[in-house]
Amino acid sequence: YGGLSYGNVASQSNSQQSSNPKEAALQGLAKMKALMDMGFQQGVLAPQERPDVAALRRLGFAGSDAQVIQQAAKEAMPLLVASCSASSMWVANAATVSPSADTADGRVHFTAANLNCKYHRSIEHPTTSRVLGAMFADQQHFAHHAALPAVAQFGDEGAANHTRFCRTYGEAGVEFFVFGRSAFDTRFPAPQKYPARQTLEASQAVARLHGLREEGVVYAQQNPSVIDQGVFHNDVIAVGNGEVLFYHEDAFLDTDRMLAELSSKLAKVGGKFQSVCVPRSAVTVDDAVRSYLFNSQLLSRPDGSMLLIVPEECRGNERVWQYLQSLTGSGGVIGEVKVFDLKQSMQNGGGPACLRLRVALNETELAAVNPGVIMTAPLYDSLTQWVERHYRDRMTENDLADPQLLLECRAALDELTQILKLGAVYPFQIN
Template identity: 95%
Template sequence: MKSYEVNFDGLVGPTHNYGGLSYGNVASQSNSQQSSNPKEAALQGLAKMKALMEMGFQQGVLAPQERPDVAALRRLGFSGTDAQVIERAAKEAMPLLVASCSASSMWVANAATVSPSADTADGRVHFTAANLNCKYHRSIEHPTTSRVLGAMFANQQHFAHHAALPAVAQFGDEGAANHTRFCREYGEAGVEFFVFGRSAFDNRFPAPQKYPARQTLEASQAVARLHGLRDEGVVYAQQNPNVIDQGVFHNDVIAVGNAEVLFYHEDAFLETDQMLAELQSKLAKVGGNFQSVCVPRSAVTVDDAVRSYLFNSQLLSRPDGSMLLIVPQECQANERVWAYLQSLTSSGGLIREVKVFDLKQSMQNGGGPACLRLRVALNETELAAVNPGVIMTPPLYGSLTAWVEKHYRDRLSETDLADPQLLLECRTALDELTQILKLGAVYPFQIN
């Protein structure tokens, strides 16, 4: 039976703005308060989805969230009609309104952790929505994320869904941004690689001093248990706390893996040699041949990696066995990074080609190509059981492009977030989107 890695890209929401909400994310903080262009952001994301579809890769789409989140503001004490809640929040606590308007759900690498059926005890694909409790604006996402994933992967014979972990610091979970799976074939048993920034209960693990470590070891272990993963099919590794303090807030900012290959920076991890040996040993037991590509700090500094998002790229397997790297335009603009990529692809190694995409709207808020996609390994039967409305096709691309052109603003500033009309525009757009994607009622305004 054939198997595939399907990339489900997050559709950028109508309230895409530069709120500077993510402490530890250099791009998010440095572009705070600039005006954004939601329409351009959504179209840039759709262009990447279309391009990968046309290259022959399986591509899907994951819907954005309702914003502003009026229910979240009500829980914080704002009352009245929806318009009055927004007006009061803008007047009394603008940072809370900005947080409630965040379109950060576009970065669906943080939506959930996914384990394929070949790895799990019950032979189903397992999803655990990430609690994202390190940042308030992201911590409010998981209830809708769970409903959307449930509508996309609804067949209980093939798919299992778990609620987010307890929303406390000890179980901080950032989803697939800190999770990679290695395998020989997507439909065969593999090794799931969980990267954590700190331990909540074991002080033997060092922690960063400047920026928070968002993923805990305990959260990763809990997800592995929920998914029924075998001990011999799991490897845990700690992110280097020094690179977290340099702006590497997730592992996918400093490393990316696919199939049997890990592409990583020399300074990405602690105990790197031990980690690589464990990955090699465990993958060999299921017939795989683990390989790694280390980018030396002498060629690309951590600062270069953070500013260019070299590692926040998509590493994709091609039919001939070689690999393609999808990178943001910022990599081409960085002289050292681009020189490294040119030498990498000309060396005849594992990564043979680099394709560049303009994702400036997302990049300026701290998310690159890898942030925008959630990877789900599926066999033919499971793929057939996915809601067909979310699988990218030429007609769906056309419908979504027209939908964005119809509903999205081409400029959004902080003051615009206080306009109650924005909420009405967002709800109108999302109601139409659920019909396009055949999701049913997944948003609070559709349910309540």
């Protein structure tokens, strides 16, 4: 673990510990398989080439690929570590997606996140855009936008700060953008310790690109004090789905106004907004950050109630687990909690919500998706076998200096593009 993400408590606290990439991938796939078996449709977003030798070349390292890696290891190990980051596994940061029911042209819109707050993440979006383009290629149904300008004023972290509320997924809804600071308006407060990664201006730009109606958008500011406690994205302190927002008491500024606006705008498109507030007296912000209670998946069940997918760390936190037991026993909208072991993901700084990106599609649009990426039982078996063949079960910082790692990665990705029918999305420079 590189501990690269300043402001992410889990990421930083595990810095320099050895990781198990094979276990990480298998845990994520096992969660996908379990959700598939429950009836939830899922797609697979392919990983990226690491180390990113092209990024190292842009920073002045030269020679063959092996020489670039060895030179970086000798002269600038932190840059090599950053170029090897597996952070693209956080699918919730890949992009912001607006369904066709919300957009002016009636297409599903994708904007890859620039992730420019952290260097190791800022190198992701070119490949992310190509992979999303290969998954959702039909221009009749899908529109793809380049990442926003890679400057601090337009810091964009994707769906980790975006939620959509609706009565049913196929109907018009209300898109909820959460920002940490404003780049140009000093009336908005900002955190003092950790950076606010998402700006208001970035969220507004994405809404414009996607052709969203003003009456179908709500902007809210995350509480700067919780950012300074390690809540680096909104999905660490709140999660929404359907007509429900599940959030911590300290998550937002001007919470009452925000809830009223969400309720009013959702009502205009036939929805009935519901909020579930977790009081600080029951679960502290520190509890939420360490357990990733809110970095959960909130899923709609056929009976209208909600299923909450949480990591094992929630069961290990006495206050959080006690709260969850009282929540599901109260007869409220969240009727069930399922726990998954995602330890490798958690130690890298992300939980269940990080491992998903919501893409709401109607049946026609779903039929237009590249069928190779839709999770099925045979695909699950193929990907599990692929991971067993190609992934290492232990990774330390010293391993990153081995040029063989790049060759292993390229061989794996060559095979994966065949499995997922992606075509040429990896611009390998082999020498």
